[in-house]
Amino acid sequence: MALLRSARFPAVLLLLAAALGLVLANSPAAPAAFAIADAHVGVPGIIDLSVRHWISDGLLAIFFFAAAIELQYELTTGQLNSATRAVLPALAAAGGVIIPVAVYLLVAGGSDAASGWPIPTATDIAFALGVLAVFGRGLPSTVRVFLLALAILDDIVGIVFIAVLFTSDVNFGMMLLALVFVVIFAVCSRLVDTRGGRWAVAGMVLSGIGTWYAVHESGVHATIAGVVLGLVMAQQPALRVRHEIEPWVNAIVLPLFALVAALVVIPQVSASELSPAFWGVLLALPVGKLIGIAGAGWIAQRLLRVPSAQALPFGDLLAAGALGxxxxxxSLLLSELAFADAPGIRDQATLGVLAGSGISLILAAGLVSWRAWHHRRVLQAS
Known part of the structure; x- marks a missing residue:
């Protein structure tokens, strides 16, 4: 269990699972892999999802639940427990959304690929934290906390884009039901340490499942349920729950998620056929995110007059921007939704996401390693 609670081993496991998924999708084993991923499992008349969606909508909600608990702790007790500290990653996240959109539209605006502008706004929190864990030995914890808050906000923006731009039939009755379940969950979590603790735990489990189901049935991406539940849960029980589920999240949830997420066929497109969708995403992810996050973070620290002792150095902001x-x-999900009626453009956007994310990963590995080396050297000299 100690190995699965460490920072680096689960991250390596995550990256290996992603590599395996990409290899499987582009090998002779692809038909069998896709048959398993697309097989449907469910309860007749209640819910019916493919294995892929059970993982990306269901299991991944558990990861977001654990991440939101950590974020709640940092916002209330930890390193983001003041308005200034909490606003900083929010402003950086805003820059990490606005600048990539601007870069994409600069390349693809006015073409038939213009509707793909939301694609480069997302940060894959699991992969970003995984790369940080593998290459960031020696980085101060402030960088991880900053990235965690930034990535969660980015993903919420992506989920909002999905709900607003690509969901035409949101069930507001189910949204209201989800809110009722969230209130029940929050109340029960505050009764766990009382005499009726067992009943409170049962209430949490049932209302948690109810929240997830209601959010899913509302048409909004179900992982948002994990974020909300993690943020409203009473802190001490939440920290205990996070400690208990952490090995399972690292050993099962994230590797399975990485495997099915990377199960993507690399489109066979010649260089002369590449459309603005490809070039827009390719530039917006590594360049737009880096400039947007690092630039907005640097400006925000000066506008907020963050003391130099507490401010993130510009090099650390660059590393966080590359990870973003x-x-x-x-981004793959957004490309599917944005070009649902144009499979040719969708394939090129997919290729852009894979290439842009790959470039960002390599760039982030280099920048994170450099900053980790810098901080280790400073620590040794002090």
């Missing part, structure tokens, strides 16, 4: 360019899963 690993769009991958949510």
């Amino acid at each position: 360019g690993i769009g991958f899963t949510v």
